[in-house]
Amino acid sequence: MTSFNDFGLAEPILRALAEEKYVTPTPIQAQTVPLALEGRDVIGIAQTGTGKTASFALPILNHLIAKRLRPAQKACRVLVLSPTRELSGQIADSFRTYGRHIRPLAIELAIGGVPINRQARAVARGVEVLVATPGRLLDLVNQRAITLNQVEVLVLDEADRMLDMGFIHDIKRVVAMLPKQRQTLFFSATMPQEITRLADQMLNNPARVAVTPQSTTVERIAQRVIHTDKAAKNGLLAEILKTETIDRVLVFTRTKHGADKVVRTLEKSGLAAEAIHGNKSQNQRERVLAAFRSGSLRILIATDIAARGIDVEGVSHVVNFDLPNIPESYVHRIGRTARAGAEGIAISFCDHEERTYLRDIERLIRMSIPSTDRRTGDRSRPEPAEEHHAAHRQNGRPHKRGNQQQSRGKGGNGHHQGRPAQGERQGQRQGQGHGPNRNGHHAGGRPQAPRSEAAAQSEPNGIGNVTFMQRSGEPRRNAGHRAPR
Numbered sequence: 001m002t003s004f005n006d007f008g009l010a011e012p013i014l015r016a017l018a019e020e021k022y023v024t025p026t027p028i029q030a031q032t033v034p035l036a037l038e039g040r041d042v043i044g045i046a047q048t049g050t051g052k053t054a055s056f057a058l059p060i061l062n063h064l065i066a067k068r069l070r071p072a073q074k075a076c077r078v079l080v081l082s083p084t085r086e087l088s089g090q091i092a093d094s095f096r097t098y099g100r101h102i103r104p105l106a107i108e109l110a111i112g113g114v115p116i117n118r119q120a121r122a123v124a125r126g127v128e129v130l131v132a133t134p135g136r137l138l139d140l141v142n143q144r145a146i147t148l149n150q151v152e153v154l155v156l157d158e159a160d161r162m163l164d165m166g167f168i169h170d171i172k173r174v175v176a177m178l179p180k181q182r183q184t185l186f187f188s189a190t191m192p193q194e195i196t197r198l199a200d201q202m203l204n205n206p207a208r209v210a211v212t213p214q215s216t217t218v219e220r221i222a223q224r225v226i227h228t229d230k231a232a233k234n235g236l237l238a239e240i241l242k243t244e245t246i247d248r249v250l251v252f253t254r255t256k257h258g259a260d261k262v263v264r265t266l267e268k269s270g271l272a273a274e275a276i277h278g279n280k281s282q283n284q285r286e287r288v289l290a291a292f293r294s295g296s297l298r299i300l301i302a303t304d305i306a307a308r309g310i311d312v313e314g315v316s317h318v319v320n321f322d323l324p325n326i327p328e329s330y331v332h333r334i335g336r337t338a339r340a341g342a343e344g345i346a347i348s349f350c351d352h353e354e355r356t357y358l359r360d361i362e363r364l365i366r367m368s369i370p371s372t373d374r375r376t377g378d379r380s381r382p383e384p385a386e387e388h389h390a391a392h393r394q395n396g397r398p399h400k401r402g403n404q405q406q407s408r409g410k411g412g413n414g415h416h417q418g419r420p421a422q423g424e425r426q427g428q429r430q431g432q433g434h435g436p437n438r439n440g441h442h443a444g445g446r447p448q449a450p451r452s453e454a455a456a457q458s459e460p461n462g463i464g465n466v467t468f469m470q471r472s473g474e475p476r477r478n479a480g481h482r483a484p485r
């Protein structure tokens with residue numbers, strides 16, 4: 001499928017796509033749209049950033065054009081369930097964008113954080129499309145503000161995240177209220193067992209499509225890890241933000257409190273930043289996101305849940321201030337950069353306590369992430385890389401960690417407490433040559449992502465010497481999280 005015209009979509013949809021300058025369907029769209037247009041149930045294994053929203057929105061809009069029907073009062077014809085307010089808002093925006101030439105077309109949101117009565121009024125006359133988070137939807141159902149017995153198409157988006165967020169029972173309750181005769185489109189970035197079971201219960205003879213297995217998406221992103229002491233993270237972050245050529249950066253912390261703290265410490269360093277997390281009001285979140293989108297805010301600090309579904313183009317960097325304890329979250333986080341084919345840079349801080357998280361992440365993405373060492377103090381314990389390296393050897397696959405060796409060779413060992421490590425000074429020296437020049441441009445250009453070259457290439461940057469290594473091409477036996485066929 002090389003063009004949207006090949007799908008046989010109705011003219012008003014094609015016109016909107018042309019206005020959006022969408023020329024070529026993405027792989028998930030090329031596979032999902034024809035199946036969904038046939039009326040099939042579909043399980044799509046795809047992450048945010050692959051174009052999956054259009055892959056369900058386009059056939060749904062086509063269905064609404066083909067079968068014109070006034071929605072009954074307090075009913076919706078299409079129900080989209082999504083885990084977060086932000087993602088719901090973006091899905092509704094996508095429907096509005098692709099459906100802008102279709103009339104009548106009522107698209108409403110049922111999400112927390114805004115007065116429920118306003119939402120009840122909005123759906124009172126019936127809507128074509130309702131995009132909802134499960135909790136608020138059930139509140140509306142309980143208030144008898146909406147009935148779900150007229151739903152023709154159900155979309156469940158980011159099912160794995162729904163599971164993580166504890167929505168599984170709410171989803172089952174919602175599904176029990178829907179007509180048995182319906183079309184269901186089910187999307188998840190990963191397919192853990194519980195999600196497979198849920199899909200089996202919800203879908204009828206589904207077609208399966210899987211795109212961009214996680215490791216190929218992360219391949220497009222230049223990743224690096226900086227081993228650091230916990231207490232040094234704030235200073236390191238400020239240094240990176242000042243030395244890297246950054247268009248927009250998303251900084252992830254594990255907790256809401258941590259996000260606020262980072263904002264405060266950056267402000268002390270003269271860097272304007274804002275945080276987005278669950279304690280912020282819907283208005284605050286929207287204001288901050290709009291500023292980030294427009295470019296007036298360059299540094300956004302977020303927690304995993306708040307960042308879910310943030311769809312902002314031009315995020316050049318993702319910084320993991322804290323490594324996530326769920327390895328899949330790492331993939332979701334760094335996927336905020338490298339959207340729609342663009343490349344991005346992901347930098348992760350790893351303190352002593354986070355070394356097991358790093359190991360789990362590297363296992364998931366089947367890559368050894370290049371690292372630099374900025375720790376000070378005692379180094380008598382084995383490096384995580386050494387443990388990791390040993391594990392790889394046990395699996396029969398030697399896994400060269402050129403950079404580790406390199407940074408150690410340059411003084412990674414034997415640092416004295418309280419003195420900057422040699423590797424650090426080395427990094428600073430390099431930073432002078434390759435940091436931003438007076439115009440804010442990188443003299444050395446942006447480091448490139450590792451591709452499948454066999455040869456490692458050494459690329460200096462403002463933080464330290466980084467060597468990108470080839471990823472292992474051999475499939476792992478324990479790759480249960482991988483997309484099924």
Ligand code: AMP
Binds near residue numbers: 021024049340
């Ligand atoms: P999604 O995975 O649905 O969040 O989409 C990621 C981004 O890609 C969004 O900003 C979309 O507007 C954009 N996008 C989706 N499909 C296409 C396409 N076929 N051509 C260009 N951009 C697209």
